[in-house]
Amino acid sequence: MKMREYILIIIVGFSLTSCFDSKRQPRHNVYRPEFDVSNDNRKMFCSFYENDKATVYQIDITDNKKRRVTPVSNYSFIKPVLSPDNMQIACLTESLTDAVKGKLCLVDIATNSLTELTSDSTLILEYAFDPSGRSIYFTAAGHFGNYSPVARKAPHEINIFNVDITTKEIRQITDYDAYDLHGLSITNNGDSLLFRLIDRDKTGLFWMDIKNKHLTKVSASNDLRAEKKLTPYEYYTPVLSRDNSKITFSEPYELYIMDRKTGKSKLIFRNEPTLVNVGDVKFFNGYNYLLITLPTPTDRENNSGDNFGFYTLNPETNELKTLNL
Numbered sequence: 001m002k003m004r005e006y007i008l009i010i011i012v013g014f015s016l017t018s019c020f021d022s023k024r025q026p027r028h029n030v031y032r033p034e035f036d037v038s039n040d041n042r043k044m045f046c047s048f049y050e051n052d053k054a055t056v057y058q059i060d061i062t063d064n065k066k067r068r069v070t071p072v073s074n075y076s077f078i079k080p081v082l083s084p085d086n087m088q089i090a091c092l093t094e095s096l097t098d099a100v101k102g103k104l105c106l107v108d109i110a111t112n113s114l115t116e117l118t119s120d121s122t123l124i125l126e127y128a129f130d131p132s133g134r135s136i137y138f139t140a141a142g143h144f145g146n147y148s149p150v151a152r153k154a155p156h157e158i159n160i161f162n163v164d165i166t167t168k169e170i171r172q173i174t175d176y177d178a179y180d181l182h183g184l185s186i187t188n189n190g191d192s193l194l195f196r197l198i199d200r201d202k203t204g205l206f207w208m209d210i211k212n213k214h215l216t217k218v219s220a221s222n223d224l225r226a227e228k229k230l231t232p233y234e235y236y237t238p239v240l241s242r243d244n245s246k247i248t249f250s251e252p253y254e255l256y257i258m259d260r261k262t263g264k265s266k267l268i269f270r271n272e273p274t275l276v277n278v279g280d281v282k283f284f285n286g287y288n289y290l291l292i293t294l295p296t297p298t299d300r301e302n303n304s305g306d307n308f309g310f311y312t313l314n315p316e317t318n319e320l321k322t323l324n325l
Helices: 003-020
Strands: 030-037 043-050 053-060 066-068 075-082 088-095 102-108 114-116 123-129 135-145 154-164 170-172 180-186 192-198 203-209 215-218 236-240 246-251 254-259 265-269 280-283 290-295 308-313 320-323
Touching: 030 280, 030 290, 030 308, 043 075, 053 088, 075 102, 075 123, 088 123, 102 123, 123 154, 123 180, 135 180, 154 180, 180 236, 192 236, 236 280
Parallel strands: 030 075, 053 075
Antiparallel strands: 030 043, 043 053, 053 066, 075 088, 088 102, 102 114, 123 135, 135 154, 154 170, 180 192, 192 203, 203 215, 236 246, 246 254, 254 265, 280 290, 290 308, 308 320
């Protein structure tokens, strides 16, 4: 295994193990790292564990009012993603007995009603709504295991698919069977997908034209790590801004932002002296402030398992502020 693949395990491993590691500590009174933010920047949607079962809550960022969104179920609901009209969330239902299996579902925010879009035979990893709101692009793995005795089991043979929300018809978009494919985003006009790829002959950050499947590699005009004689940028966990003008990406214990027009990158987060990897990143609507999650201790009673806290991050000043949720 190449060194950059070991680093990949460090960067995204916490999210994979939190989904797939059956030996993890049971979780109670803790937040998961993944979340989404409403178009009006007021509401956040995230998963909270109680007795090892995750429920998606809507939290008003301005007054901290919380409301349960997902229905009572024998599943955990994780990784909420808002629809373009903010009327629904897509999420994964995670089995309480088999954390590898799950279904891609839609939940109506007003009524809490649930619609299943896929079966639990598909190992779905990430997803993004088409801007029209009529379909969802998602990544799924054909294999769950390890290719090295020192590596954790993880999803591999990954491809991109699309599911029509009305008909539930699923189309396979790529035939990469990639070792890794993550950080899936879509442009506002719906013509291109952004993701990080490790394929048989390709590694890096790429745009993919959805119609012709053409790949265009993305790289910063300045590599601040290489300039310091460190490992060059690997562009882990990329996130596209809402106006499509910026891309954030992670390196070990660091978060960077890159301007799409100029290609110039900037370090915006490194937590000294306690080094931590960023859990998730979302851009607020209308301006390029960020909301991020970080591993954070909690004083909630009888808590167990890893907890993530929520923070705003100003990419101009690198100022980090805690949201007390």
